[in-house]
Amino acid sequence: MNEFGNSKRIRRSARIIVLAPDGRVLMFRFDVADRPPFWVTAGGECEVGESFEQAARRELREETGIIADPGIQVARTTPEFITVEGEPVQADERYFILRTSAAQIDTSGHTELERQVMTQHRWFTLAELADWHEAVFPENLAQIIQDAAPS
Numbered sequence: 001m002n003e004f005g006n007s008k009r010i011r012r013s014a015r016i017i018v019l020a021p022d023g024r025v026l027m028f029r030f031d032v033a034d035r036p037p038f039w040v041t042a043g044g045e046c047e048v049g050e051s052f053e054q055a056a057r058r059e060l061r062e063e064t065g066i067i068a069d070p071g072i073q074v075a076r077t078t079p080e081f082i083t084v085e086g087e088p089v090q091a092d093e094r095y096f097i098l099r100t101s102a103a104q105i106d107t108s109g110h111t112e113l114e115r116q117v118m119t120q121h122r123w124f125t126l127a128e129l130a131d132w133h134e135a136v137f138p139e140n141l142a143q144i145i146q147d148a149a150p151s
Helices: 052-064 112-117 126-130 141-148
Strands: 009-019 025-030 038-040 042-045 073-077 080-082 088-099 118-124 135-137
Touching: 009 052, 009 141, 025 126, 042 052, 052 088, 073 141, 088 141, 112 118, 118 126, 126 141
Parallel strands: 009 088, 038 135
Antiparallel strands: 009 025, 009 042, 025 038, 025 118, 073 088, 080 088
16 A cells, blocks of 8 residues: 555656746647547656656656756646556656746657657647646646746
């Protein structure tokens, strides 16, 4: 039994909410064969021995090409889900916010799996996030942004 009261592996991950100067947020679309498409922020699983902050910097660089300090943690979510590899996990996700002027995203650092499943990226307004026709995770992303980075 883990600290969340179940027997699933705890998947520690850092998520980075990348905001453009106009408040739009960068999201990545995942297309996984056995489920409907969904959108998530940049980020991913912490490596062994890596802090959430270290993982945030690494994931930001690998997934966007942006080299920056993502700042302090602004939120935490603990959803249960099935990874793209098919493993049921208990997530411990820590969120960081980074304001950037870089509109160009460099995805050349994506792994082979990321190239297969992360099929698009797009800058969303908060209004678009609230009414998007595909799933957006975390579901309370707009609220996290409004609480942590008011315009």
